[in-house]
Amino acid sequence: MRRMAQQQLQPEGGGRTSIARVIGSSRIGVWATGAAVVLAGIAGMLAAAAPASAGLQGEFAVFSDCPTSNPAVVDCIYSNVTGGQFTLGSKTVTINKPVILQGGLTATSPKLVAAADGDTLSPTALTVPGGLLGVEGLGGEVTATAQLAGSAELSSNNVLAGSGTAVSLPLEVKLGNPILGGACYLGSTSDPIAIHLTTGTTSPPAPNTPISGAPGHLVPVAAGKILFVSGSTLVDNAFAVPGASGCGGLLSLIIDPAVDLSAGVPAAAGHNTAIMSGTLESAGAALVKAEAALPEIGRCVLAESTGSGKTAVYNGGYSDSACLDGETNKHGKYEWLAGGAANAKFSGSAKATLQGIGGGEIRCKGGTDAGGYTGAKTLTAEFALTGCESMTTKQSCQSSGAAAGEIVTSPLAGRLGFIKDEPAGGEVVASVGVDLSQSPSLINAECGGISERLEVKGSVILPISTIDKMAKSFSLKGAASAGKQSPEEFEEGVKDTLTATLGAGSEQAGLTTSDKLTNEVPYEIKAIAN
Numbered sequence: 130m131r132r133m134a135q136q137q138l139q140p141e142g143g144g145r146t147s148i149a150r151v152i153g154s155s156r157i158g159v160w161a162t163g164a165a166v167v168l169a170g171i172a173g174m175l176a177a178a179a180p181a182s183a184g185l186q187g188e189f190a191v192f193s194d195c196p197t198s199n200p201a202v203v204d205c206i207y208s209n210v211t212g213g214q215f216t217l218g219s220k221t222v223t224i225n226k227p228v229i230l231q232g233g234l235t236a237t238s239p240k241l242v243a244a245a246d247g248d249t250l251s252p253t254a255l256t257v258p259g260g261l262l263g264v265e266g267l268g269g270e271v272t273a274t275a276q277l278a279g280s281a282e283l284s285s286n287n288v289l290a291g292s293g294t295a296v297s298l299p300l301e302v303k304l305g306n307p308i309l310g311g312a313c314y315l316g317s318t319s320d321p322i323a324i325h326l327t328t329g330t331t332s333p334p335a336p337n338t339p340i341s342g343a344p345g346h347l348v349p350v351a352a353g354k355i356l357f358v359s360g361s362t363l364v365d366n367a368f369a370v371p372g373a374s375g376c377g378g379l380l381s382l383i384i385d386p387a388v389d390l391s392a393g394v395p396a397a398a399g400h401n402t403a404i405m406s407g408t409l410e411s412a413g414a415a416l417v418k419a420e421a422a423l424p425e426i427g428r429c430v431l432a433e434s435t436g437s438g439k440t441a442v443y444n445g446g447y448s449d450s451a452c453l454d455g456e457t458n459k460h461g462k463y464e465w466l467a468g469g470a471a472n473a474k475f476s477g478s479a480k481a482t483l484q485g486i487g488g489g490e491i492r493c494k495g496g497t498d499a500g501g502y503t504g505a506k507t508l509t510a511e512f513a514l515t516g517c518e519s520m521t522t523k524q525s526c527q528s529s530g531a532a533a534g535e536i537v538t539s540p541l542a543g544r545l546g547f548i549k550d551e552p553a554g555g556e557v558v559a560s561v562g563v564d565l566s567q568s569p570s571l572i573n574a575e576c577g578g579i580s581e582r583l584e585v586k587g588s589v590i591l592p593i594s595t596i597d598k599m600a601k602s603f604s605l606k607g608a609a610s611a612g613k614q615s616p617e618e619f620e621e622g623v624k625d626t627l628t629a630t631l632g633a634g635s636e637q638a639g640l641t642t643s644d645k646l647t648n649e650v651p652y653e654i655k656a657i658a659n
Contacts, residue, residue, distance in 0.1 A: 210407035219393030469502030486612030524577035609639025
């Protein structure tokens with residue numbers, strides 16, 4: 130879920146905020162963010178990103194491959210090109226697929242740090258219209274796939290100024306076709322296609338004429354924690370393209386000249402063009418790393434200190450008792466301890482109603498719960514429900530060996546996740562839930578003696594009422610209507626639903642429940658990273 134308050138970026142004096150002023154006053158440094166803006170345009174030859182890891186959700190999921198384990202990285206970058214084209218010699222290839230560039234930036238070097246999984250530039254095959262000389266008819270289409278032949282280098286000053294080289298991008302382009310073999314390239318690591326992109330206006334040699342890029346529009350995302358740049362365009366039409374090499378394997382001495390002739394390469398500067406338009410997202414690496422841990426179970430405790438009374442100097446990472454306001458100087462009064470401790474147990478009361486989409490209903494008037502926190506995102510819980518009865522037959526339902534009307538669940542495994550973000554008072558407020566599941570089933574019981582077997586499988590998400598503050602208890606409130614659970618999934622996640630079997634039939638079911646977990650000591654469900 131993404132909510133943006135768009136802000137136009139135009140030159141100083143135009144009556145709107147300039148990109149230099151907005152970025153320069155933000156929490157992200159001018160150099161790092163300025164460089165980030167450039168990257169919105171250079172991903173035009175990249176492939177779709179790998180699926181996000183489970184650690185990051187919502188708006189931050191795009192940064193799942195940011196190299197946050199590198200202590201030098203200060204910003205995470207995710208760039209997605211949605212349009213444009215590049216002309217190499219006589220061939221023009223349209224960028225018609227979503228493509229990605231990702232990685233990190235340091236405070237001291239203009240080089241892009243590789244993505245955590247190495248997929249910094251993940252190649253995609255773009256179709257070369259018309260193929261190459263005699264190849265399309267013989268072996269199908271010809272594709273062009275760009276690969277980095279070195280490190281991208283960035284200049285934020287030129288990005289913000291809208292002139293000069295914003296990014297230097299060394300590329301080699303692999304031409305794909307069965308006849309061409311697996312090593313047919315335009316450019317190489319020793320002789321790359323050296324593209325120098327700008328958000329300003331180019332000065333190419335003839336016959337090309339000047340073209341202009343655009344810095345785009347700045348859109349704050351996730352309450353301003355992510356800088357999102359849309360409508361960015363970077364251009365270059367003053368670069369040269371080397372001839373082909375390695376085409377056709379042993380026949381390269383014959384095939385290379387044929388490819389050169391068909392593609393119009395080598396092509397001197399002034400005969401080639403790159404135009405790349407898209408979006409860019411940037412966030413602080415420390416914030417991304419913290420977001421990956423959320424939502425999180427833990428305790429905000431008094432930090433260690435030296436001295437006493439008014440002279441006490443604390444060494445904590447937070448200034449407030451909920452551990453939401455971070456202290457960069459590590460002199461905060463509080464410290465966050467993630468996960469459970471020896472006293473991580475809870476107990477409490479519960480009641481529940483299970484309803485299938487076909488109208489069948491089992492109602493439990495009361496009960497108890499007990500469990501504990503097993504990690505920073507996990508817990509285990511077991512429910513003993515009482516007064517359980519089928520609303521259709523008016524017969525009691527109970528687990529094997531239990532008293533009449535008593536249903537005891539299996540020990541359920543719980544996992545925290547974000548449900549959704551909602552705007553409230555100018556801020557984005559997150560809601561958190563716990564996904565309860567167990568295999569092969571959550572409940573096994575019988576209704577009316579042995580006449581009807583009750584089995585409940587799958588998983589259910591129960592929203593948690595109290596987050597972002599230390600609390601002695603948490604309430605879990607499940608809601609369902611006509612057998613449909615609400616919510617059915619975590620934010621941008623897969624569906625987590627229940628299936629109930631009562632007698633011979635099986636159908637989707639929803640759980641309406643009110644459960645109170647009382648902690649042995651106060652705990653916190655943390656959903657905010659600062």
